[in-house]
Amino acid sequence: MNKMYLGVDLGGTEIKIAIVDQTGSIIEETGIANNGASVPKTVIAEIIRRSRAMRNFSQVVGTGVGVAGDIDQKKGIVRFSPNLGNWKKVPLRKMLAGHLPGDIVVDNDANVAALGAVWLDAQGKARNLICVTLGTGVGGGIVCQGKLYRGSSGTAGEIGHMSFDHDGPKCNCGSSGCIERYIGAPYLSRFAKGLVEVEGSKIISKLVNNNLDAITPAILSQAALMGDPLAKRIWVDAGEKLGVVLASVINFYNPDMVVLAGGVSKAGKLLLDPVKRMVKIRAFSTSSRECKIVISRYTQKLGVVGAALLAK
Numbered sequence: 387m388n389k390m391y392l393g394v395d396l397g398g399t400e401i402k403i404a405i406v407d408q409t410g411s412i413i414e415e416t417g418i419a420n421n422g423a424s425v426p427k428t429v430i431a432e433i434i435r436r437s438r439a440m441r442n443f444s445q446v447v448g449t450g451v452g453v454a455g456d457i458d459q460k461k462g463i464v465r466f467s468p469n470l471g472n473w474k475k476v477p478l479r480k481m482l483a484g485h486l487p488g489d490i491v492v493d494n495d496a497n498v499a500a501l502g503a504v505w506l507d508a509q510g511k512a513r514n515l516i517c518v519t520l521g522t523g524v525g526g527g528i529v530c531q532g533k534l535y536r537g538s539s540g541t542a543g544e545i546g547h548m549s550f551d552h553d554g555p556k557c558n559c560g561s562s563g564c565i566e567r568y569i570g571a572p573y574l575s576r577f578a579k580g581l582v583e584v585e586g587s588k589i590i591s592k593l594v595n596n597n598l599d600a601i602t603p604a605i606l607s608q609a610a611l612m613g614d615p616l617a618k619r620i621w622v623d624a625g626e627k628l629g630v631v632l633a634s635v636i637n638f639y640n641p642d643m644v645v646l647a648g649g650v651s652k653a654g655k656l657l658l659d660p661v662k663r664m665v666k667i668r669a670f671s672t673s674s675r676e677c678k679i680v681i682s683r684y685t686q687k688l689g690v691v692g693a694a695l696l697a698k
């Protein structure tokens with residue numbers, strides 16, 4: 387029998403559920419709309435009901451769940467999640483045990499995305515991989531010798547809070563100059579708004595109907611592809627900053643692969659080219675030569691596939 391695993395990607399607006407084989411191929415999938423304010427007990431009951439209704443459920447031998455938030459992996463508890471308001475100290479593993487197959491493994495979304503990237507983007511070939519999730523926040527997951535590296539208290543991989551400038555803007559984490567403060571979606575948008583106010587951009591202004599609060603990374607990508615010089619410059623600047631941080635990460639960790647995922651990574655080459663240029667200039671050539679830097683082609687699936695593979 388081909389062993390199968392159940393993966394649940396629990397996000398603030400959507401819950402994805404999939405049954406995945408040993409190589410990360412999705413056999414069957416389903417989704418539930420989620421409201422960040424929903425009650426954990428109700429959401430968990432719905433996850434159980436929908437999972438058990440899947441055609442291949444009887445073949446599932448293990449279950450993994452990825453949650454955007456602070457997770458106690460050892461106990462399977464969601465300590466806190468910024469996107470799931472009511473989820474505080476929720477004993478998720480305990481609540482799912484007996485209802486879903488195997489030992490239930492719970493981890494945070496960036497960690498499971500890293501595991502997903504090993505099987506989807508690297509086709510199972512990368513042993514040492516870093517996955518950077520670029521969204522509202524900037525997260526990171528570390529795979530070391532084929533396994534997730536979680537650190538002593540389970541918080542390893544917080545690439546978003548590597549400081550880029552000791553004198554930089556204050557970050558929510560208490561530090562200052564963290565890379566998240568420059569390329570997290572809301573900060574990038576706000577930075578762009580400030581520049582458009584000073585320098586002007588016909589293309590960006592038109593795309594947002596002169597409402598500069600409506601600038602998003604997607605708008606900036608669109609404007610850059612339409613030839614807007616300011617939007618292009620913003621991406622070069624964002625990519626170079628991320629590249630400087632990644633050059634340090636690559637020197638420090640010497641990975642086979644760095645995978646960029648999440649909404650902001652949809653900028654594609656606009657972001658990737660300056661990242662690669664900076665890494666080439668700044669990282670040791672012996673480490674940067676061996677390291678492939680890519681934008682994930684599977685951003686939407688990394689979480690749910692990685693969650694399933696947690697159970698493997």
Ligand SMILES: [Zn+2]
Pocket residue numbers: 546547548557558559560561562564566
């Ligand atoms: Zn920070």
